[in-house]
Amino acid sequence: MTDLWVWGLLAPASVAVGLWVWQRMHPVSFWYLVGFPLRMLMIYGTWRSVASGCGLSRRKRRWRWTFPGLGDEPMAARHVVTLDQRRKLRRVDVERAPRIGLIRPTRQGFQVSIRLHKGQTPEDYVRVLDKLAHAWRVHSVRLASWEPGRIVLVATLTDPLAKVPFPAAPDGLLRVRVGLLDTGEPFVIDFRTVPHWMIVGATQSGKSNLINALFVGLAPQPVALVGFDLKGGVELAPYERRLSALATERAECIALLADLIGVIKDRMALCRTYRVRNIWQPGLPDAERPIPIVLLVDEVAELFLMADKKKEQEEVSALATRLLRVAQIGRAFGIYLVVCGQRIGSDLGSGVTALRAQLTGRICHKVNDEETAKMALGDMDPAALAAARKIPASMPGTSVVIGADGRWRRMRSAYVSENEADAAADTWTHLAPSWEDLTGRASADPVDASDVTPEELAEFSASTSA
Ligand SMILES: Nc1ncnc2c1ncn2[C@@H]1O[C@H](COP(=O)(O)OP(=O)(O)OP(=O)(O)O)[C@@H](O)[C@H]1O
Structure with missing residues (x-):
C-alpha cells in the first residue's frame, strides 16, 4: 500500500521534472512536440467564448429546436434529449464565432488564419489584439497579413526584444x-x-x-x-x-x-x-x-x-x-x-x-x-x-x-x-x-x-x- 503511494507521487513528479528539464535544455523541440499541441487544443476549445468576449462573434438567425416548457431557452440541435413531444423548431438568434483555420507552429509561437464575418475588417481585429494575447496566454498577437475576407494572426510566446542577440x-x-x-x-x-x-x-x-x-x-x-x-x-x-x-x-x-x-x-x-x-x-x-x-x-x-x-x-x-x-x-x-x-x-x-x-x-x-x-x-x-x-x-x-x-x-x-x-x-x-x-x-x-x-x-x- 505504501509502495503505491510512493509510486503515485513519484511518477508524476518525475514526469514533471523530466518535462521541465526538456523545456530548459531543448526549448524549441519541447515547444513543437508538447507546448504547441497543448496550446492548439486550448485555442480551439475556447475559441467560441474568446471570440464572444472580444466582440468578434455575430448574432445570426438560425433554425433551432427549442423547449418552450423549459424556460424557452434556445438550444443547439446537438443538445436534443428525450423531450421529443415538447420540442419546437423555431428561428432564434445564435452567436457565431468567426471560422478559425489551421493553427501552425512557428519558432516563436504560432500563426492562425481567421475567416472574417461579413461586415468585419482587419481593423476590428487589430483593436482586440491585446485581449486575444491575454486569452491565449501569449506575449503578443499581431496582424501579420490579410486578404479580402481573411486575416492571419501571429502570436509570440515571449518578447523577442527582451534580449537582442542580433549583431549590427x-x-x-x-x-x-x-x-x-x-x-x-x-x-x-x-x-x-x-x-x-x-x-x-x-x-x-x-x-x-x-x-x-x-x-x-x-x-x-x-x-x-x-x-x-x-x-x-x-x-x-x-x-x-x-x-x-x-x-x-x-x-x-x-x-x-x-x-x-x-x-x-x-x-x-x-x-x-x-x-x-x-x-x-x-x-x-x-x-x-x-x-x-x-x-x-x-x-x-x-x-x-x-x-x-x-x-x-x-x-x-x-x-x-x-x-x-x-x-x-x-x-x-x-x-x-x-x-x-x-x-x-x-x-x-x-x-x-x-x-x-x-x-x-x-x-x-x-x-x-x-x-x-x-x-x-x-x-x-x-x-x-x-x-x-x-x-x-x-x-x-x-x-x-x-x-x-x-x-x-x-x-x-x-x-x-x-x-x-x-x-x-x-x-x-x-x-x-x-x-x-x-x-x-x-x-x-x-x-x-x-x-x-x-x-x-x-x-x-x-x-x-x-
Ligand atoms: N539596444 C540596447 N540594448 C541594451 N542596452 C542599451 C541599448 N541601447 C542603449 N542601451 C544602454 O542604455 C543607456 C543609454 O543609451 P544611450 O546613451 O544610447 O542613450 P541616449 O538616448 O543617447 O542618451 P543621451 O541622450 O542622454 O545621450 C546606455 O547605458 C546604453 O548602453
Whole structure:
C-alpha cells in the first residue's frame, strides 16, 4: 500500500521534472512536440467564448429546436434529449464565432488564419489584439497579413526584444541591420530605399547606441561618413578616424554644408554629362560613380538653438537653409541624412518643420510626452504613440518604427558598445576618403557657398530627361 503511494507521487513528479528539464535544455523541440499541441487544443476549445468576449462573434438567425416548457431557452440541435413531444423548431438568434483555420507552429509561437464575418475588417481585429494575447496566454498577437475576407494572426510566446542577440551588421551597400523587430525579423536601415532618417528619444533612451550600430554597419562599406556633433564632439569624436569630416561648432557645420552643396553641383554636372537622373542609374559608368556620403547629425536642437544676437540668427538661418537643401536634393546625388535629437519640433525654428518633412524614415525611442511622439510618428495610429510612451526604461534601445508596409512595429537596436564602435573605426580607417578628395577642392580653396538654385535644378531635370 505504501509502495503505491510512493509510486503515485513519484511518477508524476518525475514526469514533471523530466518535462521541465526538456523545456530548459531543448526549448524549441519541447515547444513543437508538447507546448504547441497543448496550446492548439486550448485555442480551439475556447475559441467560441474568446471570440464572444472580444466582440468578434455575430448574432445570426438560425433554425433551432427549442423547449418552450423549459424556460424557452434556445438550444443547439446537438443538445436534443428525450423531450421529443415538447420540442419546437423555431428561428432564434445564435452567436457565431468567426471560422478559425489551421493553427501552425512557428519558432516563436504560432500563426492562425481567421475567416472574417461579413461586415468585419482587419481593423476590428487589430483593436482586440491585446485581449486575444491575454486569452491565449501569449506575449503578443499581431496582424501579420490579410486578404479580402481573411486575416492571419501571429502570436509570440515571449518578447523577442527582451534580449537582442542580433549583431549590427552590413547587409549590402548602404544597408545596415541595426536591430530586431518584434516580429523576430531584422530591422534594416536601407538608405537607397529610405534616404533620410530621423531618430528621436528622451535622454538615455538609446539614440547613441543606435548611431553606434549604424556606424559599425557603415564603417566597412565604401561610404564616406560625415558627423555634426554640437555636444562638443563627445558622441562622434571617438570615431573621427573613420569620418571624412567632423564639425563640432555651428560655423564648421555651415562650411561643411556649403561644401556638400558644391559636391551636389559637381555630381549634378556629372549626371548631366551621362544623361542620368541619379548616380545609381546604369547609364553612369561604374568608374565614374561617386562614393555615397552619409551625414550623421547628433542632437539637432543644438544646431538650431540661438540667442538673440543677430549674428547667431543669421548663422542658424544659413544652416537651416543649407541642411534643408541637402535633404531635398541630396538623395539623387548619393547624400543621405540621419538626424538625431530629443525633440525635432517647430519650437526649434521655422526650418525644422520643413527639414522634418524630408526625413521619411522615423525611429521613435521612449519619449515622455505624446507631442514628441507625434512629431516623430506623425498622425499614426494612436496605439503607436501610446506604445512609444510605454517603452519601459529598463529596455533602452527599444523604439517604435514604421515598417515598409506602413504599419508600426516595436524595434530594439543591437547593443553596440563604444569599444566595438571604436574598434570598427580603427579597422576601417583606411576607407575614409579625405574631405579634399570628396569635395574635389583643397581646404584652402574658397568655398562656393551659393545654393543650388531652382533654375539649376530645372535645367538639370530638362537635360537628363530622355
Ligand atoms: N539596444 C540596447 N540594448 C541594451 N542596452 C542599451 C541599448 N541601447 C542603449 N542601451 C544602454 O542604455 C543607456 C543609454 O543609451 P544611450 O546613451 O544610447 O542613450 P541616449 O538616448 O543617447 O542618451 P543621451 O541622450 O542622454 O545621450 C546606455 O547605458 C546604453 O548602453
